[in-house]
Amino acid sequence: MATFCGSRYNNNELVNDKGIVMNQPKMTDVAKKAGVSPTTVSRVINRRGYLSTKTINKVEAAMRELNYRPNMVARQLQSQRTMTIGILVPTVANPFFGELTYKLERDFFNAGFKVLIGNAENDVEKERLYLQQLLARQVDGLVIATHNHQQQIPEYQNANLPIVSIDRYLRASIPNVSSDNYAGGRLATEELIARGAKHIIHTDSVERFNKRDYLRQQAYQDVMNEHGLTPVTYKIDFGSQPELMRQFFNRILDEHPEADGFFASNDMDAIQLLQTARQREIRVPEDLQVIGYDGVPTTTRIVPELSTIVQPLDEMAKVAVDILQREINGERVTGSHNLPVRLRASASLKQ
Amino acid sequence: MATFCGSRYNNNELVNDKGIVMNQPKMTDVAKKAGVSPTTVSRVINRRGYLSTKTINKVEAAMRELNYRPNMVARQLQSQRTMTIGILVPTVANPFFGELTYKLERDFFNAGFKVLIGNAENDVEKERLYLQQLLARQVDGLVIATHNHQQQIPEYQNANLPIVSIDRYLRASIPNVSSDNYAGGRLATEELIARGAKHIIHTDSVERFNKRDYLRQQAYQDVMNEHGLTPVTYKIDFGSQPELMRQFFNRILDEHPEADGFFASNDMDAIQLLQTARQREIRVPEDLQVIGYDGVPTTTRIVPELSTIVQPLDEMAKVAVDILQREINGERVTGSHNLPVRLRASASLKQ
Numbered sequence: 001m002a003t004f005c006g007s008r009y010n011n012n013e014l015v016n017d018k019g020i021v022m023n024q025p026k027m028t029d030v031a032k033k034a035g036v037s038p039t040t041v042s043r044v045i046n047r048r049g050y051l052s053t054k055t056i057n058k059v060e061a062a063m064r065e066l067n068y069r070p071n072m073v074a075r076q077l078q079s080q081r082t083m084t085i086g087i088l089v090p091t092v093a094n095p096f097f098g099e100l101t102y103k104l105e106r107d108f109f110n111a112g113f114k115v116l117i118g119n120a121e122n123d124v125e126k127e128r129l130y131l132q133q134l135l136a137r138q139v140d141g142l143v144i145a146t147h148n149h150q151q152q153i154p155e156y157q158n159a160n161l162p163i164v165s166i167d168r169y170l171r172a173s174i175p176n177v178s179s180d181n182y183a184g185g186r187l188a189t190e191e192l193i194a195r196g197a198k199h200i201i202h203t204d205s206v207e208r209f210n211k212r213d214y215l216r217q218q219a220y221q222d223v224m225n226e227h228g229l230t231p232v233t234y235k236i237d238f239g240s241q242p243e244l245m246r247q248f249f250n251r252i253l254d255e256h257p258e259a260d261g262f263f264a265s266n267d268m269d270a271i272q273l274l275q276t277a278r279q280r281e282i283r284v285p286e287d288l289q290v291i292g293y294d295g296v297p298t299t300t301r302i303v304p305e306l307s308t309i310v311q312p313l314d315e316m317a318k319v320a321v322d323i324l325q326r327e328i329n330g331e332r333v334t335g336s337h338n339l340p341v342r343l344r345a346s347a348s349l350k351q
Numbered sequence: 352m353a354t355f356c357g358s359r360y361n362n363n364e365l366v367n368d369k370g371i372v373m374n375q376p377k378m379t380d381v382a383k384k385a386g387v388s389p390t391t392v393s394r395v396i397n398r399r400g401y402l403s404t405k406t407i408n409k410v411e412a413a414m415r416e417l418n419y420r421p422n423m424v425a426r427q428l429q430s431q432r433t434m435t436i437g438i439l440v441p442t443v444a445n446p447f448f449g450e451l452t453y454k455l456e457r458d459f460f461n462a463g464f465k466v467l468i469g470n471a472e473n474d475v476e477k478e479r480l481y482l483q484q485l486l487a488r489q490v491d492g493l494v495i496a497t498h499n500h501q502q503q504i505p506e507y508q509n510a511n512l513p514i515v516s517i518d519r520y521l522r523a524s525i526p527n528v529s530s531d532n533y534a535g536g537r538l539a540t541e542e543l544i545a546r547g548a549k550h551i552i553h554t555d556s557v558e559r560f561n562k563r564d565y566l567r568q569q570a571y572q573d574v575m576n577e578h579g580l581t582p583v584t585y586k587i588d589f590g591s592q593p594e595l596m597r598q599f600f601n602r603i604l605d606e607h608p609e610a611d612g613f614f615a616s617n618d619m620d621a622i623q624l625l626q627t628a629r630q631r632e633i634r635v636p637e638d639l640q641v642i643g644y645d646g647v648p649t650t651t652r653i654v655p656e657l658s659t660i661v662q663p664l665d666e667m668a669k670v671a672v673d674i675l676q677r678e679i680n681g682e683r684v685t686g687s688h689n690l691p692v693r694l695r696a697s698a699s700l701k702q
Contacts, residue, residue: 084467091453095649098449102442102470109469109477114484116435117468118460119453126460133465242652271653298446301593302622302653 025066034062044160045330051160057173060332084114085324086139088130088146091119095298096266097145100166103317104143111325113140120146124153131155141324144170162327164320175333177320179311184341185219188263188291188309191343193227195350197261197289200224201252202233203273204265216265216293232256236269245269249276260288267292267299267308274306274348290348305347312339376417385413395511396681402511408524411683435465436675437490439481439497442470446649447617448496451517454668455494462676464491471497475504482506492675495521513678515671526684528671530662535692536570539614539642539660542694544578546701548612548640551575552603553584554624555616567616567644583607587620596620600627611639618643618650618659625657625699641699656698663690 027045031038036059043051044059062068085108089097105115116139120127127148134142135155141162150156156163156170163170167178192200202220217233224231234252236245249272253259264270270292274284282288284305295310316339323333378396382389387410394402395410413419436459440448456466467490471478478499485493486506492513501507507514507521516527543551553571568584575582585603587596600623604610615621621643625635633639635656646661667690674684 092443093450093453093649095446098446099444102444105468105470114467116465117456119456242655275655298444304593304626
């Protein structure tokens with residue numbers, strides 16, 4: 001269930017239905033239509049200087065309406081490309097973002113770009129500092145995979161540079177690449193039910209500005225309700241210390257001795273539950289079946305018994321790199337690009 | 352057992368033992384002594400253009416002999432700093448290099464530098480491509496933590512840019528930051544013996560151009576011999592597929608049913624052994640005690656029972672960033688900087 005939405009300029013000659021080449025619109029036509037100066041149009045095209053979102057939208061609407069195609073060669077010369085991309089993640093020390101950064105860098109390298117990285121951690125001010133530096137024309141484009149609340153970061157609203165986000169919403173005109181979180185949540189819950197689980201507990205992150213976990217939880221609730229089962233969701237602060245995590249999972253199992261299935265919105269939580277189950281001598285999968293989410297190769301190599309919903313990181317990196325290159329080349333790309341997930345069934349599920 | 356070796360220029364005025372300020376040597380004095388032109392001296396100081404190792408060594412020897420101190424302000428203006436550092440690792444998808452890259456980037460960011468990363472994988476040609484790009488004055492300095500054989504990469508012999516390497520030897524004039532691998536190997540083996548193990552198996556990597564594993568193995572052998580015990584080392588190709596790894600560790604346990612201790616030169620191997628032991632219903636730590644190596648937080652969080660020799664990644668990053676900044680500021684730093692390790696004792700060791 002992959003959805004691709006994107007508007008792009010026509011790269012062919014403008015030809016009408018009788019095969020006659022029509023007059024190409026000029027930059028001055030766009031300026032007139034948008035009610036701005038040609039200099040402003042040029043700045044929008046070349047993504048230079050600070051422009052209000054309103055101005056950008058007005059100029060882009062006029063360009064679409066007139067099917068105006070900027071002169072690419074001139075644009076490239078003028079834009080002083082750095083052939084450098086900035087990638088912001090919470091931290092490459094997390095295996096998910098380490099794997100994602102590796103794949104993004106590999107694909108950008110093959111496309112001729114260097115990659116600057118920033119570990120914004122969970123620090124709004126650090127993310128803003130990175131953005132203020134990188135938006136000052138030090139990079140040709142940005143990949144944003146951080147987890148801070150975008151409303152606390154005004155730079156995203158004014159950013160006038162090609163951006164693609166991974167798994168988060170920044171603003172309507174910035175394209176977003178995700179795996180299909182709703183489909184993943186459904187798949188996990190349906191598999192647990194199909195293998196006999198009836199009392200399925202779900203855990204997800206307390207972050208609510210990130211739609212990702214919300215969709216996984218929504219899917220879990222929908223499937224449970226469709227089967228006449230009672231959904232039970234616990235919220236976890238992802239950055240918690242190991243000791244707090246142990247207490248948390250023990251509490252879940254204390255409060256729900258009837259639990260025979262468990263769907264965690266990330267693999268670290270699922271692994272913590274597997275450890276807790278082992279300490280309590282609960283048999284997995286006989287008495288408790290477990291599915292996590294993410295499926296990063298390093299993690300499943302360390303814990304091969306973990307069943308999990310595998311995010312297509314290879315594809316996500318590939319699509320993000322493709323979108324950003326198209327944006328850098330002057331196309332306007334928008335929309336959510338949801339890539340299909342798959343189940344990795346292993347020893348934590350019944351056969 | 353930390354060893355710091357480094358020569359640096361005197362940053363004070365030249366004052367003789369009677370307190371009289373002496374004549375400062377000039378660049379022309381250095382040129383005369385080295386038998387080269389002043390331009391060549393300038394190029395060595397500013398690390399510009401291609402110079403033979405012989406010329407660099409000659410000029411640096413003359414500078415040391417004359418205690419010549421370049422004019423730092425002029426040097427900085429002349430050197431057109433990019434305030435950018437390049438970091439080359441095998442891949443940030445590996446938790447060890449993900450953690451290291453995170454800490455390096457964090458410390459460079461705090462020092463005002465941006466960080467370009469390259470995942471050289473185990474590909475000599477890819478590493479050479481990165482170097483050819485980065486050495487062309489795109490960065491102020493490089494951190495090299497890759498695992499390819501430096502003799503296949505002539506760029507390191509001619510590189511005329513500040514470099515610090517992590518855990519590997521590149522050439523005599525390039526400083527190297529490591530944890531104390533010999534002390535770590537000793538500590539692991541001595542702990543297993545102190546807790547009653549007598550038949551201790553050791554695994555390490557097949558890479559031999561990397562001194563790291565060699566020192567761990569050497570320490571293991573020395574301690575075993577000191578205690579009148581027989582060392583047994585198996586070599587593993589680190590990149591092996593999970594199925595081959597399973598077969599490999601099963602073979603070790605088939606061939607050594609008497610094994611009661613196990614020291615792996617990296618945590619991934621130790622974790623694989625823990626899995627194999629569990630499948631064979633060998634009790635850990637009662638019948639088999641296990642110590643790994645690296646101690647990356649992500650890994651020990653996923654496998655909390657793992658006992659391991661913890662590399663001081665925080666300190667290693669801090670020292671590497673400090674050395675590189677000193678090199679960028681015109682100091683010459685050389686030598687091996689070995690930082691102390693510690694044992695993380697957990698459930699895979701007897702109390």
